[in-house]
Amino acid sequence: MHNLDAAGHVRGESQYLDDIPVQRGTLHAAVFGSPLAHGVLDGLNLQAARRAPGVVRILTAEDIPGENQIGGIVPDEPLLAEGHVHFQSQPVALVLAETEAQARAAVRLIEADITPLPVITDPRVAQAQGELIVPPRTFRLGDPATAWADCAHIIEGTAENGGQEHLYIETQGAYAYPTDGGGVRVHSSTQGPTAVQRHTARVLGTGMHKVEVDVVRLGGGFGGKEDQATTWGAMAALAAYVLKKPVKLVLPRHDDLRMTGKRHPYSSDFKLGLSADLKLLAYEVTFYQNAGAAADLSPAVLERTLFHACNTYFIPNVRATAYSCRTNLPPNTAFRGFGGPQGMFVIESAIAQAAEQLGVPAYEIQRRNLLEDGQVFPYGQRVEACNAGLSWQAAEQKFDLAGWQDEVDSFNNQNATKKRGLAVMPICFGISFTKTAMNQARALVHIYTDGSVGISTGAVEMGQGVNTKMIQVAARTLGINPNRVRLEATNTTRVANTSPSAASATADLNGKAVEMACRELRTRLLRHAAEDLQMNYEGLDIHDEQVLAAGTPAETDWEKLVSTAYWKRVSLTENAHYATPDLWFDQTQEKGHPFAYHVYGTAVVQATVDAVRGTYDVDAVRLVHDFGQSFTPGIDRGQIEGGLVQGLGWMTMEELIYNADGRLLSNALSTYKVPDLYSVPVVLDVEFLETPGHPNAILRAKAVGEPPLMYGLGGYFAIRNAVRAFRPDVRPAFSAPITPEKVLTSLYAPAKVPVATASRASTMAS
Ligand code: MTE
Ligand code: HPA
Ligand code: MOS
Numbered sequence: 001m002h003n004l005d006a007a008g009h010v011r012g013e014s015q016y017l018d019d020i021p022v023q024r025g026t027l028h029a030a031v032f033g034s035p036l037a038h039g040v041l042d043g044l045n046l047q048a049a050r051r052a053p054g055v056v057r058i059l060t061a062e063d064i065p066g067e068n069q070i071g072g073i074v075p076d077e078p079l080l081a082e083g084h085v086h087f088q089s090q091p092v093a094l095v096l097a098e099t100e101a102q103a104r105a106a107v108r109l110i111e112a113d114i115t116p117l118p119v120i121t122d123p124r125v126a127q128a129q130g131e132l133i134v135p136p137r138t139f140r141l142g143d144p145a146t147a148w149a150d151c152a153h154i155i156e157g158t159a160e161n162g163g164q165e166h167l168y169i170e171t172q173g174a175y176a177y178p179t180d181g182g183g184v185r186v187h188s189s190t191q192g193p194t195a196v197q198r199h200t201a202r203v204l205g206t207g208m209h210k211v212e213v214d215v216v217r218l219g220g221g222f223g224g225k226e227d228q229a230t231t232w233g234a235m236a237a238l239a240a241y242v243l244k245k246p247v248k249l250v251l252p253r254h255d256d257l258r259m260t261g262k263r264h265p266y267s268s269d270f271k272l273g274l275s276a277d278l279k280l281l282a283y284e285v286t287f288y289q290n291a292g293a294a295a296d297l298s299p300a301v302l303e304r305t306l307f308h309a310c311n312t313y314f315i316p317n318v319r320a321t322a323y324s325c326r327t328n329l330p331p332n333t334a335f336r337g338f339g340g341p342q343g344m345f346v347i348e349s350a351i352a353q354a355a356e357q358l359g360v361p362a363y364e365i366q367r368r369n370l371l372e373d374g375q376v377f378p379y380g381q382r383v384e385a386c387n388a389g390l391s392w393q394a395a396e397q398k399f400d401l402a403g404w405q406d407e408v409d410s411f412n413n414q415n416a417t418k419k420r421g422l423a424v425m426p427i428c429f430g431i432s433f434t435k436t437a438m439n440q441a442r443a444l445v446h447i448y449t450d451g452s453v454g455i456s457t458g459a460v461e462m463g464q465g466v467n468t469k470m471i472q473v474a475a476r477t478l479g480i481n482p483n484r485v486r487l488e489a490t491n492t493t494r495v496a497n498t499s500p501s502a503a504s505a506t507a508d509l510n511g512k513a514v515e516m517a518c519r520e521l522r523t524r525l526l527r528h529a530a531e532d533l534q535m536n537y538e539g540l541d542i543h544d545e546q547v548l549a550a551g552t553p554a555e556t557d558w559e560k561l562v563s564t565a566y567w568k569r570v571s572l573t574e575n576a577h578y579a580t581p582d583l584w585f586d587q588t589q590e591k592g593h594p595f596a597y598h599v600y601g602t603a604v605v606q607a608t609v610d611a612v613r614g615t616y617d618v619d620a621v622r623l624v625h626d627f628g629q630s631f632t633p634g635i636d637r638g639q640i641e642g643g644l645v646q647g648l649g650w651m652t653m654e655e656l657i658y659n660a661d662g663r664l665l666s667n668a669l670s671t672y673k674v675p676d677l678y679s680v681p682v683v684l685d686v687e688f689l690e691t692p693g694h695p696n697a698i699l700r701a702k703a704v705g706e707p708p709l710m711y712g713l714g715g716y717f718a719i720r721n722a723v724r725a726f727r728p729d730v731r732p733a734f735s736a737p738i739t740p741e742k743v744l745t746s747l748y749a750p751a752k753v754p755v756a757t758a759s760r761a762s763t764m765a766s
Contacts, residue, residue, distance in 0.1 A: 001468060001471075001472045001482065001631070001632050001634075002468070002634055002635075003465045003468050003632075003634065003635050003638070004467060004468045004471065004482075005217070005461065005463075005465070005467065005468070014217065015216050015217070016170055016189070016216065016217060016218070016219050017170065017173050017174070017175060017187055017188070017189045017216070017250070018170070018173070018250060020175055020187055020216075022175065022246065022248060023177060023246045025245055025246060026175075026177075026245070026246040026247065026248055027056055027096045027097065027098065027239065027243065027245050027246065027247050027248070028096070028097055028098070028099055028100040028102070028103045028247075028248050028249075029094050029095065029096050029097075029103055029235065029236060029239055029247055029248065029249035030094075030095050030097075030100070030103035030104045030106070030107045030249075030255075031091050031093075031094055031095075031107070031235070031249070031251070031255060031259065032049075032091070032092050032093040032094070032095065032107045032110045032112075033088070033089035033090055033091055033092060033255070033258065033259055034081060034085035034087070034088060034089060034090040034092055034112060034114070035088070035112060035114070036085060036088060036112075036114050036116055036661075036662075037085075037086075037087050037088040037119045037121075037328040037329075037661055037662025037663070038084075038085065038086060038087075038116065038117040038118065038119045038120075038328045038662065039084070039085055039114035039115050039116045039117050040083070040084055040114065040115040040117065041081055041082070041083055041084055041085050041092070041112065041113075041114055042113040042114065042115055043112075043113040044060065044092065044093060044110065044111070044112055044113070045110065045111040045112075045113070046058050046060075046093070046110060048109040048110075049095060049106040049107070049109040049110045050106075052097075052102065052105060052106040052109055053097075053102055053105075054097040054098040054099055054102030054103075054106075055095060055096070055097045055102065055103070055106045056096045056097060056098065056243070056245075057096045057239075057242075057243060058093055058094065058095050058096070058106075058110075059080070059093065059094040059096070059238065059239060059242065060080055060092070060093045060094075061078060061079075061080040061081065061082035063238070063242055064079065064080065064203055064238060065203075065204055065205045065241070065242070066201075066202055066203050066204050066205025066206065067202050067203065067205065068080060068082055068203070069199075069202060069203070070199045070202070070203065070230050070231060070234055071294060071295060071296075072195060072199075072227050072230070072295075072296065072297065073295050073296075073297065073298075073299050073300065074133065074134065074294075074295035074299070076133075076294045076295050077294035077295070077296065077331065079091070079199075079203055079231065079234055079235065079238070080092060080093065080094065080235075084117075085112075085114060086293035086294065086328060087292060087293040087328050087329055087330045087331070087662060088258070088328075088330075088661070088662045088663050088664070089255070089258040089259045089330065089664075090259075090293070090330070091231065091235070091259065092110075092112060093110060094235055094238070094239060094249075095107050095110075096239055096243065096245075096247065100248075100250075104252070119328045119660065119661055119662045120326075120327045120328055121290075121327050121328060121329060121658055121660060121662055122267075122290075122327070123265070123266070123267055123288040123289060123290040123291075123323070123325035123327060124267055124288050124325070125327075126290075126325035126326055126327050127288055127323045127325045131325060131326040131327070132323060132324060132325060132326065133291045133294075133295045133298050133299060133324040133325070133326050134295070134298075134299045134302075134324050136321055136322060136323045136324075137302065137303065137306060137321070137322050137590065138319060138320065138321045138322075138590065139306045139307075139309065139318065139319075139320045139378045139379055139590050140318065140319050140320075140378065140590065141315070141316065141317060141318040141376070141377075141378040142282075142316045142317035142318065143317055144271075144273070144282040144283065144284050144317040144318065144319050145319075146317075147273060147281050147282035147316070147317035148273055148282055150273075150275070150281060151273030151274060151275065151281050151282060152274060152275055152276040153273070153274045153276075153354065153357070153358060154271065154272070154273045154274075155271070155272050155274075155350065155353050155354045155357055156269075156270065156271045156272075157269075157270055157349065157350065157353050157734065158267065158268065158269050158270070158733075158734065159266075159267075159268050159270065159345060159346045159349040159350075159734035159735075160265070160266070160267045160268070160733070160734065160735045160736070161265060161266050161341075161342055161345050161650075161735075161736045162265050162650075162654070162655060162656050162736060162737055163262040163263045163264065163265045163290070163332065163656040164262055164263035164335055164649075164650045164654055164656065165257065165262050165654065165656060165666075165672055165674075166220070166221070166222045166223065166224030166225075166260075166262065166263075166335060167220075167222075167674055168218065168219055168220030168221055168222060168224055168225065168462075169219040169220050170189055170218060170219025170220060171189075171250060171251045171252070171253055171255075171256040172189060172224075172225065172228065172229055172231075172232045172250075172251045172256055172260060173188075173189050173232055173248075173249055173250035173251060174186055174187060174188045174189065174190075174196075174229075174232045174233040174235070174236040174237070174248075174249055174250075175187040175236060175246070175247070175248045175249075176233070176236035176237040176239070176240040176241075176246070176247050177240050177245075177246035177247070178240055178241065178244050178245075178246075179212065181210075182206075182210060183209075183210040183211065183212065184200070184204070184210065184211055184212070184237045184240050184241050185212045185213075185214065186200060186211065186212070186213045186214070186233050186236065186237050187213075187214050187215070187216075188213055188214075188215060188229055188232070188233040189215070189218050189219070189221075189225060189229055190213070190215055190218075190221075190225050190229030190230070190233060190460070190500075191218070191221045191223075191225045191226045191229065191460050191462065191500045191501045191502055192225070192226055192227065192229065192230070192460075192498075192499075192500030192501070192502070193213040193214070193215050193458070193460070193490055193491070193492050193498060194213070194458070194492060194496070194497055194498045194499075194500075195226075195227060195229075195230050195500060196213045196229060196230050196233035196234065197211045197212070197213045197492045199230045199233075199234050200213075200230075200233060200234045200237040200238075203234045203237070203238055204237065204238065204241050208492075211237065211492070212491065212492055212493050213233065213491070213492045214489055214490070214491045214492075215460050215489060215490040215491075216461075216489045216490075217460070217461040217462065217463075217467075218460060218461070218462035218463070219462075219463070220462055220463055221460070221462040221463075221501070222335060222336050222462075222646070223263075223333060223334030223335040223336055223338065223502065224260060224261075224262075224333060224334070224335065225462075226297065226333065226334040226500045226501075226502045227296050227297050227333055227334065227500075228260050228261060228296070228331075228333050232249050232251065235249055236248065236249040253668075253669075254667065254668065257664065257667050257668070257672075258330075258664050258667055259330060260330060260333075261292050261296060261329075261330045261331040261332040261333040262330070262332055262333070262335065262656060263332065263333075263335035263341075263342075263650065264289050264290055264291065264292075264298065264301055264332040264335075264339065264342060265290040265332075265656070266287055266288060266289050266290065266305070266342040266345075266346075267288045267290075268285060268286060268287045268288065268342075268346045269285065269286045270283070270284070270285045270286075270346050270347075270349070270350045271283070271284040271285075272347075272350040272351070272353075272354055273317075274354055274358075274365070277368070278358075278360065278364060278365050278368050278369075279368060279369060280313055280314075280315045280351075280365070280369045281315070281316065281317060282315065282316075282317040282318070283309075283310065283315045283317070283318050283319075283320075283347070283350070284318075284319045284320075285309055285319075285320045285321070285346055285347070285350075286320075286321045286322075286323070287302070287305055287306075287309075287320070287321070287322040287323065287342070287343070287346070288323050288325055289301070289302050289305065289322060289323060289324045289325060289332075289339075289342075290325060290327055290329065290332060291324045291325055291326055291327065291331065291332055292326075292327055292328075292329040292330050292331040292332045293326065293327065293328055293329060293330065293331055294326075294331040295324075295331070296331035296332065296333045297333050297334050297338075298324045298331070298332060298333075299324055300334075300338070300339075300434060300435060301332075301333075301334065301338055301339035302322045302323075302324045302339060303322075303339070303434050304338045304339035304340050304343070304430075304434055305322055305339035305340065305342050305343040306320050306322050306343065306378075306379070306590075307340070307343070307377075307379055307430055307434065307594065307595075308339070308340035308341075308343040308344055308428075308429070308430070309343040309346070309347060309378070310347055310377070310378060311343070311344040311347050311348065311426070311427065311428060312370060312371050312388045312426045312427060312428035312600065313347065313366070313369040313370065313371065314369060314370070314371050314372065314375045314383075315369070315378075318378045320343075320378065327662075328662045329658055329662055334502060336643065336646060336705070336706050336709045337429075337647075337706050337709045337710060338502075338503065338706065340429060340706070340710065341647065341650070341709060341710050341712075341713065344427070344710055344713060345713055345716075345734075345736060348362075348425070348713055348717060349734035351365050351366060352717055352720065352734070353731070353734070356724070356731060361405070362423065362424070362717065363401070363423075363424040366392075366424055366426060367392060367396075367424075370388040370389050370392055370426065371383050371386050371388045371389075371428060372386060372388070372389065373385070373386050379585075379590060379591060379592065379594060380589075380590075380591030380592055380593070381592065381593045381594065381595060383598075384597075385597065385598075385691075385694065386598070386600065387600035387601075387626045387689060387691055388426060388428060388600050390600075390626075390689060390691070391426065391600050391601050391602040391624045391625070391626055391689050392424075392426055392602045394602070394624040394687065394689055395424070395602040395603070395604055395622070395623065395624045395687075396602075398622070398624065398687060399604050399622045399685075401424070401604060404422060404604065404606070405422055408420045408421070408422045408606065412725045416611075417610065417611045417612050418608055418609070418610060418611060419608070419609050419611055419722045419723070419725040419726045420606060420607065420608050420609075420619075420722050420725065421606070421607050421609070421717075421718040421719060421720065421721025421722030421723070421724070421725060422604065422605070422606050422718060422721060423604075423605050423607075423714045423715075423716075423717035423718040423720075423721055424602065424603070424604050424605075424714065425602070425603045425604075425605060425710070425711050425712075425713050425714030425717070426600070426601070426602040426603075427599075427600065427601050427602075427603075427707055427710045427711060428598050428599070428600050429504075429598060429599045429706060429707040429710065430594065430595035430598050431503070431504055431505055431508065431595055431596050431597055431598065431599060431696075431697075431702070431703045432503065432505060432580060432583060432594060432595045432596045433499060433502070433503045433505060434503075434585070434594050436583045436584055436585055436594065438499040438503075439499070439505065439509060439579060439580040439583055439596070440499065440509065440577065440578065440579045440580075441457065441458055441459075441498065441499065441509035441510045441512065441513045441577075441578050442457070442458065442495050442496075442497075442498070442513050442575065442576065442577050442578070443455060443456065443457045443470075443495070443510060443513035443514040443516070443517045443575070443576050443578075444456040444457075444494055444495055444517070444573070444574075444575045445474065445514065445517040445518055445521060445573065445574050445575075445576075446572065446573050447521060447562055447572040447573070448562075448572070449562065449563060449566050449572070450559065450562075450563075451480070451484060451558050451559040451562045451563070452484050452485070452486070453474060453478065453480070453484055453485045453486065454485075454486050454488055455470060455471070455474055455485060455486070455487050455488065455514060456487075456488045456490070456491065456494040456495050457470060457487075457490070457495055457510035457513060457514060458490060458495045458498025458499065458501070458509075458510055459490065459501050459506045459507070459510040460490050460500075460501035460506070461487075461490075462501065464506070464635075464639060464705055465632060465635035465638070465639075466501065466506050466507050466510070467487045468632060468635060469507045469511060469631075469632055469635070469698065469701075470487050470507075470510060470511060470514050471485045471486075471487055472631055472632060472699075473511045473514045473515050473518070473698060473699060474514050474518050476631075476699070477514075477515050477518035477519055477522060478518050478521065478522055478542065478558075479522070479541070479542030479543050479544065479545065479558070480542070480545050480558050481544075481545060484558075503706075504599075504703035504704065504705035504706045504707065505596075505703055506705070507698050507701075507703065508580075508596070508696065508697055508698045508703055509578060509580070510578075511698030511699070512578040512580075512698060513576045513577065513578040514576070515698070515699075516576035516577075516578055517574040517575065517576035518574075520574045520576065521572070521574045522542060524565075524570060524571070524574075525542075525561055525562070525565055525570070526540045526541075526542070526547075528561070528564070528565045528568060528570050529547055529554070529556060529561055532556075532564055532568070533549075533554060533555055533556065535549050535554065536549075539551075540554070542558060542561075545557055545558040545559075546558070547561055580596050580696060581696070583595075583596065596694070596696035596697075597694040597696050597697060597702070599626055599702050599703060599704070599707045600626045600689075601623060601624060601625035601626050601689070601707065601708070601711070602623060602624050603621055603622070603623035603624075603644070603711035603714050604620075604621070604622050604623070604714070605618060605620070605621050605681075605711070605714030605715055605717070605718040606618070606619050606620040606621075606683075606718055607619065607715060607718035607719045607721075607722050608722065609719060609722035609723060609726065609743060609747075611726045611747055613740070613744070614740045614741065614743040614744025614745075614747060615740045615743075616652075616719050616722065616740065616743060617681075617682075618648055618652070618679070618681050618715045618718065618719070619681055619682055619683060620681050620682065620683035620684075620685075621644060621681045621683070621684055621685070621711065621714070621715075622683065622684075622685035622687075623640070623644075623685065623686055623687065623708075623711055624687045624689050625640055625686060625687070625688065625689060625704075625707075625708065626689045626691055626702060627688050627689070627691075627693075627701065627702055627704060628691055628692070628693025628694060628697050628700050628701050628702035629692070629693040629699065629700040629701050630688065630701045630704075631699050631701050632701070633688070636701070636704045637686050639704045639705055639708060640686050640704065640708040640711075641680070641684060641686070641708075642708075643705070643706065643707070643708030643709040643711070643712075644684070644708050644709070644711045644712055645675045645679060645680055645712070646675070646709055646712065647708070647709040647710060647711060647712015647713060647715070648675060648679065648681075648712040648715040649674050649675040649679065649712070650709075650712060650736070650737065651712050651713055651715045651716040651736050651737055651738065652675075652715055652716070652719065652737050652738055652739070653673040653674070653675065653679070653737060653739060654672065654673065654674055654737055655672070655673070655737050655739055656672065657671075716736055716737075716738050719738050719743065720732060720738060723743055723746050723747060726747055727746065727747055727749070729751060730746050730747075730749045732746040732749075
């Protein structure tokens with residue numbers, strides 16, 4: 001089934017937050033953010049702004065009727081700064097004016113009186129000073145301390161990765177207005193309607209029942225709106241509640257870039273032990289996560305880094321420790337992969353370094369250590385239905401890895417100023433929210449008397465095609481045409497207590513609930529048909545809108561069935577609740593069964609470096625991916641392509657730079673480069689691995705949202721290999737992104753001297 005949104009998108013007819021007609025009297029809001037990254041907030045001078053044209057009111061922390069708190073995991077984040085500021089552009093005041101332009105103009109007239117305090121931007125500095133968001137976590141398997149003695153080779157090093165701007169096309173925003181009975185309705189561009197509802201209620205000092213959150217769709221989220229849409233939803237609602245007026249707050253791109261958190265930069269130390277025959281025997285790793293100034297989702301992201309610390313390899317002795325470090329940057333947050341990519345970058349760096357030191361291709365080490373059924377992940381879950389080897393072998397054969405490497409070698413022999421590199425990037429990604437309780441969902445299904453169907457779930461459409469999937473699930477389960485089914489906007493009054501649309505699990509969780517509700521309705525209707533037609537219930541079926549009895553058309557079709565059921569007073573509505581079975585995790589032991597299943601795949605990536613300029617192309621990515629039984633192959637292929645290119649962007653050109661004062665320097669699209677059409681590999685081959693899928697996956701189609709991002713890591717190692725084809729004597733620091741500047745410095749580094757990281761990717765001085 002094609003993505004049902006496609007036609008609306010290309011015609012410009014799809015509705016987003018900004019397309020909601022505003023009511024007469026709507027006020028427009030703009031946010032005043034802290035000019036400094038850390039300090040004591042001594043006072044605000046609002047005089048000039050208050051007198052500015054069109055300004056109606058300026059709200060600060062003092063105007064909050066409830067609690068000034070929006071922290072989700074840890075209550076450490078005020079909605080509006082109070083007493084202190086902790087990051088540059090932290091929201092301090094909200095200006096409400098008659099027009100958007102007036103509100104923004106008035107913001108520029110506000111002055112903050114701040115006594116500066118020292119600014120920390122480096123996670124290792126924060127850790128050394130005891131600035132931790134939560135206590136460190138350690139995952140253990142076997143005993144690395146004694147295993148080192150058995151290792152033929154031990155390598156040690158560090159790896160650093162930068163942050164990543166989500167760059168959803170639609171910036172953060174909300175539209176809120178008072179409703180009858182003292183409530184407020186919030187239209188929000190959020191992945192987590194319930195999070196907006198919960199925190200808005202907290203800020204207003206009212207019950208969640210007074211706050212209704214509605215989401216039509218997002219112009220992209222990528223994790224950036226899992227938690228961080230709450231700020232703007234709660235702010236718009238606060239103003240609407242206090243002023244009893246409709247209020248619209250949409251962040252201009254520049255504010256969005258500066259005020260919101262991003263993917264977490266990490267700095268990590270690793271030690272890897274191998275046997276003489278290249279088996280990985282022991283791995284010790286320490287992650288320093290740059291969390292920013294408040295917890296946000298950092299503790300959960302940190303946990304997923306630990307879950308994916310070994311990627312798709314079995315290592316019998318592991319100790320992985322992770323620190324969530326509080327710095328004076330905007331609170332970093334969920335981003336496609338949710339800490340997994342950061343964990344995988346370190347093990348892949350360790351393997352690359354081992355390969356270079358031992359003079360073997362990295363894929364020899366990777367191939368020999370792939371996970372197999374019956375082994376155990378460091379977090380205690382057994383490896384089952386593992387497709388690591390299957391996808392590797394399929395990639396190796398389909399793409400003739402050995403022949404491809406020969407081609408690259410001969411290209412390199414024939415070309416002096418262009419060099420190629422090849423890298424294999426296998427992935428293993430766990431599907432489920434790592435917080436077990438979040439793995440639940442509900443669906444509300446109405447069949448109308450004309451046979452059409454309306455469905456509500458907690459799923460938020462953000463471009464990933466979940467609405468199409470929900471409709472497909474309903475149509476299949478009911479045996480009717482998909483064009484009879486409509487998916488309603490996501491609304492907290494129709495489906496309550498939802499988990500955010502995240503963790504790649506949206507289609508699985510909400511789809512299972514839709515399937516359950518539709519199955520129940522189908523059974524009910526067929527029981528009615530059996531009675532009505534005096535037939536045996538067993539053997540009755542609905543197929544292509546026709547009721548079948550033992551495979552042959554019966555006297556009734558879908559429309560008649562629904563209509564007669566209504567007149568017999570049979571309920572045509574069902575609400576279902578789904579909770580993923582068999583999940584648990586014991587944090588005191590750091591062991592359990594956190595994932596419903598794992599997704600596997602293997603990518604082969606080729607890059608060509610221009611050894612004169614330091615520029616490069618990722619020319620070809622050919623991959624074999626474990627989709628299970630995909631029922632929307634077009635959408636799923638799109639997720640692979642988008643995720644891959646987003647991963648390549650993170651690894652190559654997207655360089656997020658804060659200076660030592662905590663100021664974002666890469667604060668526009670002129671200085672922060674994202675992949676465009678020309679960055680897409682010319683050869684992009686996505687092969688579907690034939691697998692049975694998994695019973696916990698919706699219709700056995702495995703989750704596809706996040707895993708492909710991690711294929712992008714292959715781009716880093718392919719470029720690095722190309723650099724080393726030109727300069728075999730240099731070993732560039734493992735520092736992502738590998739920008740053309742870093743490539744150039746590596747290509748022309750002084751002989752035999754390893755190139756140092758310019759400085760921590762997240763904290764480079766200007
Ligand atoms: N695809 C598009 N087009 N837009 C998005 O915002 N978000 C990604 C991924 N693919 C995203 C996307 C992220 S971070 C996640 S967790 C999943 O989609 C969420 O949707 P799913 O659970 O339905 O896969
Ligand atoms: N993935 C994505 N989002 C989340 C998770 C997770 O594991 N846990 C909490 N939010
Ligand atoms: Mo995705 S990072 O789980 O929103």
